[in-house]
Amino acid sequence: MRKTGRAVTRVVLLLLVSLVVVAAFWFGFVPQRLSPFSPLSLDEPSSWFLDARLATLRHDAPLCHAVLSAPNAVASPISPRPYKDGCGWANGVRISSAGGADIGLNPITCEMAVAAALWVKHEVQPVALEMFGKRVTKIRDMGTYDCRNIVGSKRWVDVRSQHATANAWDIAGFTLEDGRYISVKGDWRGSKAEARFLHEVHARACRYFRVALSPNFNAAHHDHFHFDRGAMWRCR
Numbered sequence: 029m030r031k032t033g034r035a036v037t038r039v040v041l042l043l044l045v046s047l048v049v050v051a052a053f054w055f056g057f058v059p060q061r062l063s064p065f066s067p068l069s070l071d072e073p074s075s076w077f078l079d080a081r082l083a084t085l086r087h088d089a090p091l092c093h094a095v096l097s098a099p100n101a102v103a104s105p106i107s108p109r110p111y112k113d114g115c116g117w118a119n120g121v122r123i124s125s126a127g128g129a130d131i132g133l134n135p136i137t138c139e140m141a142v143a144a145a146l147w148v149k150h151e152v153q154p155v156a157l158e159m160f161g162k163r164v165t166k167i168r169d170m171g172t173y174d175c176r177n178i179v180g181s182k183r184w185v186d187v188r189s190q191h192a193t194a195n196a197w198d199i200a201g202f203t204l205e206d207g208r209y210i211s212v213k214g215d216w217r218g219s220k221a222e223a224r225f226l227h228e229v230h231a232r233a234c235r236y237f238r239v240a241l242s243p244n245f246n247a248a249h250h251d252h253f254h255f256d257r258g259a260m261w262r263c264r
């Protein structure tokens with residue numbers, strides 16, 4: 029009986045330790061020097077343990093800014109905005125170009141900017157080239173920072189949006205090098221190549237962003253994609 033009790037205690041302890049380790053990686057509290065994973069590079073296509081490696085950049089500004097470098101991204105650090113009433117940001121950047129496309133985001137967290145650069149370079153551009161034979165030259169956004177709560181859902185109405193900490197990116201559409209504009213609002217539905225492109229790049233975003241919402245999620249997202257790297261996980 030005593031042996032069974034000890035075994036149960038060991039299993040519970042092991043589970044607790046595992047939980048703490050997973051949470052430490054999830055919230056980015058494992059510094060690079062203690063991480064078993066190599067630092068990310070924008071040159072590499074998506075790799076194993078991508079989420080944990082992105083989260084490591086959250087509290088490590090020098091490492092994050094080193095990753096976010098030319099020619100794959102044009103970005104520079106910005107001053108933090110101290111948190112007040114759940115709004116503000118830390119380790120933020122302004123980023124004007126990622127994966128060869130003009131994206132112009134300011135402010136956005138460095139971790140989000142790296143996820144964005146990886147997604148544009150390794151997913152958006154190859155899909156655009158394959159489907160249209162053209163590169164994406166600009167991604168039109170609908171904002172990153174906004175001191176507000178989550179909208180579109182009664183359940184989350186009292187919860188701060190990831191936009192309140194510049195940890196989110198709303199995308200309206202994509203301009204190709206021939207000037208064609210593919211909009212989430214106008215092209216998401218149907219079976220045209222534009223719709224297939226939007227569905228494909230959205231599906232591929234789910235590895236880089238913990239939350240990747242499309243018009244399929246709810247009416248509040250009928251005209252844009254919402255990507256963030258908060259604590260929740262949703263791909264729809």
Ligand SMILES: [Zn+2]
Nearest residue numbers: 196197198254
């Ligand atoms: Zn949003």
